[in-house]
Amino acid sequence: MDELTPSPEAVLQLEGVTVRYDAAERPAVDDVTLSLQRGERLALVGLNGSGKSTLLLALAGLVPFAGRAVVAGVPLARRTLSAVRSKLGFLFSTPDDQLLFPRVLDDVGFALRERGVARDEAEARARQMLERLGIADLDELGPHRLSQGQRVRVALAGAMVAEPDLLLLDEPSGSLDPVGRTRLAEILTCSEAGMVIATHDLSFAREVCTCFALLRRGVLASEPRPIEGLDERLFREQD
Numbered sequence: 001m002d003e004l005t006p007s008p009e010a011v012l013q014l015e016g017v018t019v020r021y022d023a024a025e026r027p028a029v030d031d032v033t034l035s036l037q038r039g040e041r042l043a044l045v046g047l048n049g050s051g052k053s054t055l056l057l058a059l060a061g062l063v064p065f066a067g068r069a070v071v072a073g074v075p076l077a078r079r080t081l082s083a084v085r086s087k088l089g090f091l092f093s094t095p096d097d098q099l100l101f102p103r104v105l106d107d108v109g110f111a112l113r114e115r116g117v118a119r120d121e122a123e124a125r126a127r128q129m130l131e132r133l134g135i136a137d138l139d140e141l142g143p144h145r146l147s148q149g150q151r152v153r154v155a156l157a158g159a160m161v162a163e164p165d166l167l168l169l170d171e172p173s174g175s176l177d178p179v180g181r182t183r184l185a186e187i188l189t190c191s192e193a194g195m196v197i198a199t200h201d202l203s204f205a206r207e208v209c210t211c212f213a214l215l216r217r218g219v220l221a222s223e224p225r226p227i228e229g230l231d232e233r234l235f236r237e238q239d
Contacts, residue, residue, distance in 0.1 A: 004068040004075065011166050011194030012036040012059070016067035019054050019218075028054040029065070030218040038165070041188065041195040042224055043205035046215035047235060052198035053093055055215070056168045059196070060090045072165035086115060089159030089193075093170040095151040099143040104130070104154050107143070111162040129161040130154075134183050148175045156184065160191070167195045173204040206230055 004015050012035065019029040029051040036042055044052050058065040061081045069076040072087040089111070092098050101107045109126035113119065130136045133153045143151060152175045159167060167188075173181050181204065188195065188208045199205050205212060205227065212230045214221040 004070050007035070007070075008073065009037055010035050010070070011038045011040075011072050012196065013070040014059075014067065015069075017055070017058060017069055018066045019051070019058050019063055020066075021063075027218050029058065029215075031067070032218075032220050034213060034220065034224055036166075036194050036196065036224070038194055039192055040211060040224075041197065041209040043209040043212040043227065043230065044196055044198045044215065045200070045202070045205065045212055045230065045234070049217075050215040051218035052215055053170050054218075056090070056170050056196065056198055059168055060088065061085065086162075087164055088166040088168060089162065089164040091152075091155055091159045091167075091169040091172055093174070093198075095148075095155035096143070098155050098158065099151060102142050103139075104135075104141050104143065104146075105139040107154060108157045108161055111158060115162060126157070126161055129157045132183075132187055133157050134180065149177055149180055152176060153180055153184070160187075160193075164193055167191070167193045167197075169195060169197045169199075171199055171201075172197060173199065173201045202230055202232065 004013055015033050017029060017032040018027050020027045046052055057063045059069060061076060061084060071084045074080050074083050076084050099107050105123055105126050108129060109122035112122035112125060127139060130139055135150060135153050138150060156172060185207050197209060209227045211224040212227055213224045214234055
Protein backbone atom coordinates (compact mmCIF):
# COMPACT_ATOMS: atom_id res chain seq x y z
CA MET A 1 0.00 0.00 0.00
CA ASP A 2 1.35 3.42 -0.93
CA GLU A 3 2.15 5.80 1.89
CA LEU A 4 -0.18 8.68 2.59
CA THR A 5 1.50 11.89 1.38
CA PRO A 6 2.16 14.15 4.39
CA SER A 7 0.63 17.62 4.23
CA PRO A 8 2.53 20.52 5.83
CA GLU A 9 -0.76 22.11 6.92
CA ALA A 10 -2.16 18.98 8.58
CA VAL A 11 -1.32 17.82 12.09
CA LEU A 12 -3.24 14.57 11.58
CA GLN A 13 -4.16 12.60 8.44
CA LEU A 14 -6.06 9.31 8.54
CA GLU A 15 -7.03 7.08 5.64
CA GLY A 16 -9.00 3.88 6.13
CA VAL A 17 -7.95 3.39 9.76
CA THR A 18 -9.49 0.16 11.04
CA VAL A 19 -9.01 -1.61 14.38
CA ARG A 20 -10.09 -5.20 15.01
CA TYR A 21 -9.70 -6.79 18.43
CA ASP A 22 -11.15 -10.05 17.14
CA ALA A 23 -11.15 -11.08 13.47
CA ALA A 24 -14.56 -12.68 13.88
CA GLU A 25 -16.24 -9.57 15.27
CA ARG A 26 -17.25 -6.17 13.92
CA PRO A 27 -14.27 -3.74 13.86
CA ALA A 28 -14.02 -1.47 16.89
CA VAL A 29 -13.00 1.29 14.44
CA ASP A 30 -13.99 0.87 10.81
CA ASP A 31 -12.42 2.67 7.83
CA VAL A 32 -11.96 6.11 9.44
CA THR A 33 -10.66 8.81 7.10
CA LEU A 34 -10.19 12.43 8.18
CA SER A 35 -7.72 15.31 8.26
CA LEU A 36 -7.06 17.81 11.04
CA GLN A 37 -5.31 21.10 10.43
CA ARG A 38 -2.95 22.83 12.85
CA GLY A 39 -4.89 24.70 15.51
CA GLU A 40 -8.12 22.77 14.90
CA ARG A 41 -9.69 21.13 17.94
CA LEU A 42 -11.86 18.14 17.06
CA ALA A 43 -14.49 16.80 19.47
CA LEU A 44 -14.84 13.07 18.88
CA VAL A 45 -18.31 12.15 20.13
CA GLY A 46 -20.48 9.04 20.20
CA LEU A 47 -22.22 6.63 22.54
CA ASN A 48 -20.29 4.26 24.82
CA GLY A 49 -18.64 1.57 22.74
CA SER A 50 -18.59 3.65 19.57
CA GLY A 51 -14.79 3.41 19.26
CA LYS A 52 -13.63 6.82 20.50
CA SER A 53 -11.01 5.57 22.95
CA THR A 54 -9.87 2.83 20.58
CA LEU A 55 -9.20 5.38 17.84
CA LEU A 56 -7.10 7.51 20.19
CA LEU A 57 -5.12 4.46 21.30
CA ALA A 58 -4.45 3.57 17.66
CA LEU A 59 -3.20 7.08 16.91
CA ALA A 60 -0.77 6.85 19.81
CA GLY A 61 0.54 3.53 18.50
CA LEU A 62 -0.89 1.60 21.46
CA VAL A 63 -3.11 -0.79 19.49
CA PRO A 64 -2.44 -2.16 15.99
CA PHE A 65 -4.51 -0.90 13.08
CA ALA A 66 -4.92 -1.27 9.36
CA GLY A 67 -4.91 1.78 7.10
CA ARG A 68 -2.64 4.81 7.14
CA ALA A 69 -2.01 7.62 9.59
CA VAL A 70 0.34 10.62 9.56
CA VAL A 71 1.01 12.68 12.71
CA ALA A 72 2.55 16.12 12.15
CA GLY A 73 4.18 14.96 8.91
CA VAL A 74 5.45 11.60 10.24
CA PRO A 75 3.77 8.41 8.96
CA LEU A 76 2.75 6.23 11.92
CA ALA A 77 4.48 2.86 11.81
CA ARG A 78 6.44 0.65 14.16
CA ARG A 79 9.74 2.07 12.95
CA THR A 80 8.59 5.68 13.44
CA LEU A 81 6.78 5.22 16.75
CA SER A 82 9.33 7.17 18.81
CA ALA A 83 9.28 10.09 16.36
CA VAL A 84 5.46 10.15 16.31
CA ARG A 85 5.18 10.08 20.09
CA SER A 86 7.59 13.02 20.34
CA LYS A 87 4.98 15.04 18.43
CA LEU A 88 1.93 14.20 20.52
CA GLY A 89 0.61 14.31 24.06
CA PHE A 90 -1.84 11.69 25.28
CA LEU A 91 -4.35 11.63 28.12
CA PHE A 92 -5.78 8.24 29.05
CA SER A 93 -9.37 8.04 30.26
CA THR A 94 -7.90 6.62 33.50
CA PRO A 95 -5.03 8.91 34.60
CA ASP A 96 -3.51 6.23 36.84
CA ASP A 97 -2.36 4.52 33.64
CA GLN A 98 0.17 7.30 33.04
CA LEU A 99 1.22 8.42 36.53
CA LEU A 100 4.40 6.41 36.99
CA PHE A 101 6.67 8.24 39.41
CA PRO A 102 6.60 8.79 43.20
CA ARG A 103 6.52 12.59 42.79
CA VAL A 104 4.16 14.74 40.70
CA LEU A 105 6.97 16.96 39.43
CA ASP A 106 8.84 13.98 38.01
CA ASP A 107 5.72 12.71 36.26
CA VAL A 108 5.03 16.04 34.59
CA GLY A 109 8.65 16.54 33.55
CA PHE A 110 9.09 13.03 32.15
CA ALA A 111 8.14 13.94 28.56
CA LEU A 112 10.75 16.69 28.57
CA ARG A 113 13.49 14.47 29.97
CA GLU A 114 12.66 11.91 27.25
CA ARG A 115 13.34 14.66 24.70
CA GLY A 116 16.76 15.35 26.18
CA VAL A 117 15.86 18.45 28.22
CA ALA A 118 18.19 18.97 31.21
CA ARG A 119 16.70 18.15 34.62
CA ASP A 120 16.70 21.73 35.93
CA GLU A 121 14.94 23.08 32.83
CA ALA A 122 12.51 20.16 32.78
CA GLU A 123 11.55 20.79 36.40
CA ALA A 124 11.15 24.53 35.80
CA ARG A 125 8.86 23.95 32.82
CA ALA A 126 6.94 21.29 34.71
CA ARG A 127 6.33 23.74 37.57
CA GLN A 128 5.09 26.34 35.09
CA MET A 129 2.60 23.88 33.59
CA LEU A 130 1.36 22.84 37.03
CA GLU A 131 0.85 26.51 37.86
CA ARG A 132 -1.11 27.08 34.64
CA LEU A 133 -3.42 24.23 35.61
CA GLY A 134 -3.83 25.60 39.14
CA ILE A 135 -2.09 22.73 40.90
CA ALA A 136 1.39 24.11 41.62
CA ASP A 137 1.00 23.11 45.27
CA LEU A 138 0.94 19.42 44.31
CA ASP A 139 4.46 19.33 42.87
CA GLU A 140 6.11 17.36 45.68
CA LEU A 141 3.22 14.98 46.38
CA GLY A 142 2.91 11.36 45.34
CA PRO A 143 0.03 10.35 43.03
CA HIS A 144 -1.50 8.21 45.80
CA ARG A 145 -2.22 11.40 47.77
CA LEU A 146 -4.20 13.04 44.96
CA SER A 147 -7.92 13.11 44.35
CA GLN A 148 -9.24 11.77 41.05
CA GLY A 149 -9.66 15.29 39.68
CA GLN A 150 -6.12 16.23 40.73
CA ARG A 151 -4.76 13.11 39.02
CA VAL A 152 -6.49 14.11 35.80
CA ARG A 153 -4.91 17.56 35.91
CA VAL A 154 -1.45 16.14 36.69
CA ALA A 155 -1.76 13.72 33.77
CA LEU A 156 -2.87 16.61 31.55
CA ALA A 157 0.13 18.65 32.65
CA GLY A 158 2.39 15.79 31.58
CA ALA A 159 0.66 15.53 28.21
CA MET A 160 0.93 19.26 27.50
CA VAL A 161 4.28 20.24 29.03
CA ALA A 162 6.36 19.52 25.90
CA GLU A 163 4.00 21.64 23.74
CA PRO A 164 3.30 18.83 21.25
CA ASP A 165 1.86 19.35 17.78
CA LEU A 166 -1.09 17.07 18.56
CA LEU A 167 -3.00 16.38 21.76
CA LEU A 168 -5.12 13.23 22.11
CA LEU A 169 -7.38 13.68 25.14
CA ASP A 170 -9.78 11.01 26.39
CA GLU A 171 -12.57 12.55 28.54
CA PRO A 172 -10.37 15.38 29.91
CA SER A 173 -13.21 17.15 31.76
CA GLY A 174 -14.77 14.02 33.24
CA SER A 175 -13.46 14.26 36.82
CA LEU A 176 -12.84 17.99 37.10
CA ASP A 177 -14.64 20.38 39.42
CA PRO A 178 -16.08 23.59 37.86
CA VAL A 179 -12.94 25.63 38.59
CA GLY A 180 -10.63 23.00 37.10
CA ARG A 181 -12.91 22.56 34.10
CA THR A 182 -12.96 26.30 33.39
CA ARG A 183 -9.18 26.57 33.72
CA LEU A 184 -8.66 23.62 31.40
CA ALA A 185 -11.00 25.10 28.78
CA GLU A 186 -9.06 28.36 28.87
CA ILE A 187 -5.71 26.61 28.45
CA LEU A 188 -6.86 24.39 25.59
CA THR A 189 -8.45 27.23 23.64
CA CYS A 190 -5.20 29.22 23.91
CA SER A 191 -3.05 26.30 22.74
CA GLU A 192 -1.77 26.16 19.16
CA ALA A 193 -1.77 22.35 19.14
CA GLY A 194 -4.18 20.35 17.07
CA MET A 195 -6.46 18.27 19.27
CA VAL A 196 -8.70 15.23 19.17
CA ILE A 197 -10.86 15.24 22.29
CA ALA A 198 -13.00 12.16 22.94
CA THR A 199 -15.81 13.36 25.18
CA HIS A 200 -19.38 12.95 26.36
CA ASP A 201 -19.34 16.50 27.74
CA LEU A 202 -21.05 18.37 24.90
CA SER A 203 -20.99 21.69 26.76
CA PHE A 204 -17.21 21.40 27.20
CA ALA A 205 -16.83 20.39 23.55
CA ARG A 206 -18.80 23.43 22.36
CA GLU A 207 -16.69 25.67 24.59
CA VAL A 208 -13.31 24.30 23.51
CA CYS A 209 -13.53 22.66 20.11
CA THR A 210 -13.74 24.13 16.63
CA CYS A 211 -15.32 21.08 14.98
CA PHE A 212 -16.77 17.67 15.79
CA ALA A 213 -17.08 14.19 14.32
CA LEU A 214 -19.59 11.53 15.31
CA LEU A 215 -18.67 7.85 15.60
CA ARG A 216 -21.44 5.26 15.24
CA ARG A 217 -20.35 1.68 15.98
CA GLY A 218 -16.82 2.54 14.92
CA VAL A 219 -17.83 4.27 11.69
CA LEU A 220 -17.38 7.99 11.14
CA ALA A 221 -20.88 9.30 10.48
CA SER A 222 -19.67 12.31 8.49
CA GLU A 223 -16.70 14.52 7.79
CA PRO A 224 -15.76 16.83 10.69
CA ARG A 225 -18.37 19.61 10.94
CA PRO A 226 -18.37 23.04 12.64
CA ILE A 227 -18.91 22.74 16.39
CA GLU A 228 -22.07 24.86 16.19
CA GLY A 229 -23.86 21.82 14.78
CA LEU A 230 -23.15 19.62 17.82
CA ASP A 231 -26.50 18.75 19.40
CA GLU A 232 -27.83 16.04 21.73
CA ARG A 233 -30.30 14.98 19.04
CA LEU A 234 -27.40 13.40 17.16
CA PHE A 235 -27.14 10.81 19.93
CA ARG A 236 -30.85 10.06 20.00
CA GLU A 237 -30.64 9.26 16.30
CA GLN A 238 -28.32 6.36 17.22
CA ASP A 239 -30.79 4.61 19.54
